[in-house]
Amino acid sequence: MMATFRKLALLAALFPGAAMAAPPADDTAWDFIAGLTSEVGQRLAGSEAEARGRAWAADKLKAMGFRNVAIEPATTRAYVRGTDAARLTVPVPQRLAVSALGFSGTTPDAGIEAEVVYFASLDALQAAPAGSLTGKIVFLDHAMRAAQDGSGYGPYGQARRAGPAVASTKGAAAIVIRSIGTDSHRNPHTGVTNWPAGVTPIPAAAMSNPDADMLVRLIGKGKALRMALTLTGRTAESLPTGNVIGDLPGRNPALPPILVGCHLDSWDLGTGALDDGAGCAIVTAAALKAQSAGPTLRTIRVLLAGAEEIGAAGGAAYAKAHPERHALAMESDSGSDRIWRVEMKFAPSNAALADKVAASLAPLGIVRGKGEVEGGADVGPVIKAQKLAVIDLTQDMTHYFDIHHTPDDTLDKIDRAALTQNVDAWAAVLGVVANAAEEIAPAD
């Protein structure tokens, strides 16, 4: 402990930005996640649990010293889960671990039973002749593997986002996809699917990877498969959601604030520890840490958004309700592992500020990327509306999609040392940008 403290003191001398961000480790972020996941639990968008999450978070922000704490109501289209069940009936009875996708169509309470048709990829499904799937249950496979930057989720996630609509247009009775996940546990990965205008929703579920492997083995042996599927959840067109916001006021309230975002809702299978309890814990803990030696020059505002998982209604509502000028936005929504890269999008006039941010992160082992920022679903709308400067702190996502949207998204999956590094990195950046006296210009 003393050795660490001395090392931090040395860093403080060498890198003032990092130094302010790195007092001895504290438990602020961990306690936030532990409290939220234990005292609230899952926070499905539009549910009573999400509302309890907002009340909990508002109380928590006040207790942490945030000012102007407010719950800002909004509404969202949402998915209300029912019974999810599936089993093989032919060639052998086998229970299958499945979970309905958000916005899945609904089966009768007694379920449906049909022949299974296998597709190794979304491309293969798209190539199926029109009408060739009538009355059948599609089993859509794919080959997503773990990647440090999480880049498999974009392309392979299309199997979940777009696959069900493709199956519907070709007449399928239902679709079950291999979970968009990189683990091998009997825990399916849920998530939303999208139905373009005019496409009829069909029952759509994700199956755990070990179950998908088993189906592939049977298919590989030339067996014909039939599956029974029950998914009784329903889509609700308008349910209450909302954002929780809070400020750590800066010394100069006239300067546009720094906005740091996350989302407070979660999928309902786990308790939303990594996705995105961790993100909310990281941004709040880092904001406090950045002001641990006194207020920063600019106000730091936290946005704990509602209903991200199901369409990002919270982020859109924030952008609409807050046209006042912001300086810069950041978001944490990739778990709680270590930050390994920083990506920045600044106006050319802020090149020196960007260099200062990068320098503040170098002592933490964080490399500078090529400037390919993503922003995120919650701060995205205000970034777009105001052409804001953006900083992405890229977390190590090698293990993120083992857990993402599963029952296993629980506190025990969080590595405290990694979480501490993550908060330190965020605090280092906030220590720089929230103390920037120069204008932070629109970035494009």
Place this chain on the structure above:
Amino acid sequence: MMATFRKLALLAALFPGAAMAAPPADDTAWDFIAGLTSEVGQRLAGSEAEARGRAWAADKLKAMGFRNVAIEPATTRAYVRGTDAARLTVPVPQRLAVSALGFSGTTPDAGIEAEVVYFASLDALQAAPAGSLTGKIVFLDHAMRAAQDGSGYGPYGQARRAGPAVASTKGAAAIVIRSIGTDSHRNPHTGVTNWPAGVTPIPAAAMSNPDADMLVRLIGKGKALRMALTLTGRTAESLPTGNVIGDLPGRNPALPPILVGCHLDSWDLGTGALDDGAGCAIVTAAALKAQSAGPTLRTIRVLLAGAEEIGAAGGAAYAKAHPERHALAMESDSGSDRIWRVEMKFAPSNAALADKVAASLAPLGIVRGKGEVEGGADVGPVIKAQKLAVIDLTQDMTHYFDIHHTPDDTLDKIDRAALTQNVDAWAAVLGVVANAAEEIAPAD
């Protein structure tokens, strides 16, 4: 591949016993587990699925070249699973991942709801005053950690085996124990519990470790807990089970055979890949490998026992049906990881044979233990009846109780390289003992 083959050829020259056991890697054991878990799936004792497992295994043994293949019927007391569900109702609604224990008492279909009383250990529960638990749901915690030799399962498993009866005698309405397992996934570990004569069965379930952690956090904050619990399964006093046996005949059928055992039934949550599809795959593949260069001197008999998980009725039935003299017994029922130790129990007259067995294993990295044999539940009864010599090949169980009795007991958890080493070790031992011309005497 060639390098491996040359190395094996070298081993063959140095260690004839191991050499016979180590031709280039084959897929016999893997294919056995893949087939059993895919084409049959779970094989709960007493169920129709267990019967399908026997038919599958008998066909498989015949196809592998075993002789005298027979299904020997028996009966067993059994547990028929119903609906398992639990949730916290106070202080906050939280779904809990639970599974009924075998022989659990039964709740009404609508479940029960009661105050939760926490005990940190079985000792603490035993110390509770008589009548102090009336109408309450006991939450029994414990501190099992992973161990290479699996030794935590004995003492900590008592929370599952004996805890429910203790709670019942003190008036509890039900009991939920922290899973007897070392993982951190939302998958509970089932297993039997025991009700001594005169003790009334109460509903009894295991909860996943992440859920148990969450309860402990709430209790640690001083919260009072209430839980709703539904466990509708029932005990059946007599259901059909049975053993599958098969021989690889030896050159001298007059010599008592070598018996190698495993169990064919499994818990119903997973597909019984590690427990004990792997054991049956290992003993059958090793027996074949030991005879790959021609019949051994003695017959090798495989016993794929029924209903081990629920009271070991198969092993008892085998001992009763087969009073004919056996030479030695071995069992595989600890997963599919590497063998790291050999334990032997021989008569003093067989000391040279024991040394030869140990020498055959040394090239595989296997150390000789202190002779503390366990035998196993399936071959235990015949060992006891005939005072048989026993060899235990101790598998690495560091990760076994991550998976044991959970939905996660599926093929993907099996490491093929480790499985190959395991089969090689078994084949090396069989190459020695099945070719022993000397009398293998009773060991005590």
